[in-house]
Amino acid sequence: MDQTRLRDWIAGLLNSPDLVVEEIRPLGGGSIQENRLVRSRIGDTARAFVLRMDAAATIASSRSRSDEFRILEAVWQAGVRVPEPVGFCADPAVLGAPFALMGLVEGVGLGPRIAKDLSLGGDREVLAETLGRELARIHGALDPREPPAALAFLGSPEKQPALAEIARLRASLDGIGAQRPAIEWGLRWGEVRAPDCPAPALVHRDFRTGNYMVDESGLTAILDWEFAGWGDPVQDLGWFCATCWRFGRPDLEAGGIGSRAAFYRGYTEESGRRIDPASVAYWEVMAHLRWAVIALEQGARHVSGREFSLELALTGRMVPELERTILRATAPESWS
Amino acid sequence: MQDEPSGAALLDAARRALMEEVVPGLTGRSRYVALMVANAISIAAREIAQADRLKETSTRLLGIAGDDGLGDLVRAIRAGARDADPELHGALRAGADAAAEIWKPAKPGA
Numbered sequence: 001m002d003q004t005r006l007r008d009w010i011a012g013l014l015n016s017p018d019l020v021v022e023e024i025r026p027l028g029g030g031s032i033q034e035n036r037l038v039r040s041r042i043g044d045t046a047r048a049f050v051l052r053m054d055a056a057a058t059i060a061s062s063r064s065r066s067d068e069f070r071i072l073e074a075v076w077q078a079g080v081r082v083p084e085p086v087g088f089c090a091d092p093a094v095l096g097a098p099f100a101l102m103g104l105v106e107g108v109g110l111g112p113r114i115a116k117d118l119s120l121g122g123d124r125e126v127l128a129e130t131l132g133r134e135l136a137r138i139h140g141a142l143d144p145r146e147p148p149a150a151l152a153f154l155g156s157p158e159k160q161p162a163l164a165e166i167a168r169l170r171a172s173l174d175g176i177g178a179q180r181p182a183i184e185w186g187l188r189w190g191e192v193r194a195p196d197c198p199a200p201a202l203v204h205r206d207f208r209t210g211n212y213m214v215d216e217s218g219l220t221a222i223l224d225w226e227f228a229g230w231g232d233p234v235q236d237l238g239w240f241c242a243t244c245w246r247f248g249r250p251d252l253e254a255g256g257i258g259s260r261a262a263f264y265r266g267y268t269e270e271s272g273r274r275i276d277p278a279s280v281a282y283w284e285v286m287a288h289l290r291w292a293v294i295a296l297e298q299g300a301r302h303v304s305g306r307e308f309s310l311e312l313a314l315t316g317r318m319v320p321e322l323e324r325t326i327l328r329a330t331a332p333e334s335w336s
Numbered sequence: 337m338q339d340e341p342s343g344a345a346l347l348d349a350a351r352r353a354l355m356e357e358v359v360p361g362l363t364g365r366s367r368y369v370a371l372m373v374a375n376a377i378s379i380a381a382r383e384i385a386q387a388d389r390l391k392e393t394s395t396r397l398l399g400i401a402g403d404d405g406l407g408d409l410v411r412a413i414r415a416g417a418r419d420a421d422p423e424l425h426g427a428l429r430a431g432a433d434a435a436a437e438i439w440k441p442a443k444p445g446a
Contacts, residue, residue, distance in 0.1 A: 170414070179406040181397065182428045184413040192419065310372050317379060320435030327429045335420035 005094050006038070010049075010101065013087040016042045024051075037104065048104035049086060053097050066090060069100040070150050071228045075202075078141035081134055083221050107220035111210030115247035115256040122218035128258025130219050131212065132266025135240070138222075139201040139233040140271060157200035157230035165235075165286060166191050169293045176300040182323035183296075186289045189330040195232070195279055203231035208245040209255035237267070237275065238283025244291050244322060285329045292322040347381040382438045390438070393431040400427055 003021055011019040023039040027050065038049040054065060069088040076082050084103035092098060108120055121127045142148070144157045158164040166187050173180065205227035213220045239245070240263070246256035254263035264275050299316015301307045341349065351374050359370050383390070400423055402408030409418075418424050 179410050181401075181406060181409050181413060181424075182432050184410050185418075185425070185428055188413050188416065188419065192416075310369070310376060314372060314376060314379075317439050320432050321439050323432040324429070324436045327425065327432055330425075332420040332422045332425050 001036070001095060006051075007040075009089055009094050010038075010040065010087075013101070014042070018043060038101070050083060050102045050104050051099055052102065053095065053099035065098050065100050067153050068226050068228075070153075071202075071225050072100075072102070074148065074151060075138055075141050075225070078137060080137045080141060081219060081221055082225075083223070105213060105221040107213030107215045109210065109213040109223060111208075111245070111247045111256075114209055114214060115249050115252075120216060121214040121257065122216065124252075124258045125262045127214065127218055128254040128262035129266035131240070131255070131258075132263040132268075133270040134219065134222055134266075135204070135207055135236055136267045136270035136273070138204055138207075139236070139273075142202045144200050144202070144230050154229055157197075159197075160194060161197050161200065161230075161232040161235065162190060162194040162282075162286065165290070166194070169289060172293050172297060176297055178296050178300070180292075180296065180319070180323070182327055183289060183292055183319075186285060186292075186323075186326040186330055189335060190282070190286055190289065192335060193282060195234075195282060197232040199233070199273075200230050201233040202228060203233055203236050204228050205231065205235065205239070207236045207240050208242075209240075209247060209257055210245070232283070233273075234276070234279045235283050235286065237280045238285075239287045239290075241280065242284045242287035242291075243325060244288055281329075285326060288322045288326045288329075292319050292326070295319050295322065344381050344384040347377050347384070351377040351381070379438060382441065386434065386438060389434050393427070393434045397427045397431050400424060 001024060003024060006024070007019060007021045010021070011017055020041045021038060022041055023037070025037050027035040027037050034053055036051045038051050040047050040049070052065065066088055069085055072082055072085045076085055083105045086101040086103055088098070088100050089095070090098050108114060108117075114120055118124070142151070147154055169183075169187060173183065204222070204225065206224050207222070211224040212222045240255050241253050241260060243250055246252060249256035252258055253260035267273075268275060295315050296319055298312045299319070302309050302312040303316065354370060354374050354377070359367060359374070362370050397409075398405055400409075402412065409424075412418050413424075
């Protein structure tokens with residue numbers, strides 16, 4: 001990474017010619033993106049940033065860095081607890097690829113650790129309620145009938161987000177040549193039972209434990225906006241509460257960290273929207289279906305020989321556990 | 337004649353040696369990778385031990401799938417020809433249960 005070019009770009013962005021970059025180092029990150037910590041100083045003031053750019057292996061359904069940054073700006077302006085969007089560099093001449101620069105937020109994000117280590121996150125019922133509130137703010141951040149011009153890439157909301165999701169998942173299965181009758185059974189159940197979506201909203205689409213950070217006192221930031229777009233807000237509630245995202249704490253139905261009641265309370269109080277438990281249950285089944293398809297895709301990256309990774313190989317093998325949950329929730333008597 | 341120890345027994349021994357003699361001395365990324373290796377070994381060992389059950393559930397599913405096997409079944413499910421079919425659901429559950437037990441065995445008493 002060219003430190004001089006990066007320094008010059010940040011100095012220009014912040015209008016601070018005396019900015020000095022003191023440290024750049026990789027942060028542990030996702031399989032889709034690479035994050036780096038950038039520590040700088042302007043005179044006597046230290047400023048730390050996170051620099052985010054595409055990792056080598058990206059998956060098709062994630063948004064471009066620039067789109068993700070525009071969404072981050074919109075939710076930041078709406079008061080959602082996210083890292084400050086500092087600037088976006090579209091010019092590949094600076095670092096070799098476009099990148100986003102955000103304010104550094106301290107905290108721990110690793111899902112299993114948050115579920116296990118109760119010294120993190122503050123009072124867990126308060127944390128669950130706070131996450132419910134933040135999710136409500138996300139859902140209320142934008143009006144899909146009048147989106148800002150910068151977010152024109154979001155297009156129009158789908159009339160039936162559930163059916164659109166099912167079509168995407170089937171296409172993903174076909175894309176890797178996967179023949180999984182249990183997943184197909186679940187997708188067909190989802191098609192037969194697809195709910196209408198009277199009030200589409202901005203949805204995060206990966207709102208779960210593991211994608212937010214906490215410190216000792218509570219929530220510090222909601223991360224990973226690359227799947228956000230118009231959709232059915234209930235999808236996010238179902239994704240957060242699905243048993244596959246409870247990290248060894250199936251008793252704590254809100255993301256393995258708190259009670260469903262606290263999470264719902266925060267959401268309802270902030271949004272004024274009533275939560276329909278049956279709709280959430282539907283989207284919890286859809287969450288398992290989506291995660292099963294993503295896990296198959298990750299496994300296929302290893303199986304195809306394109307990429308050696310024991311982690312991806314093992315992820316592919318967890319699919320039957322998800323299928324078992326899907327089949328339990330979609331017994332023949334639950335179809336009508 | 338099967339040489340002793342069997343392949344499955346060797347995998348169990350390899351996992352035990354890894355967990356008892358190697359993992360305690362590791363930290364950070366190496367420890368994480370070693371634990372993944374141990375997990376992969378257990379899965380492979382269980383797959384060998386439960387090969388008969390897997391074959392049985394697979395045969396049961398293929399028996400109701402159609403002439404072209406799983407491809408036919410997938411197409412029929414998507415077309416709505418097997419909606420809420422209790423026989424299919426039973427076969428799918430048996431298959432998923434068997435495969436999920438290989439991924440992660442149920443805790444005794446759970």
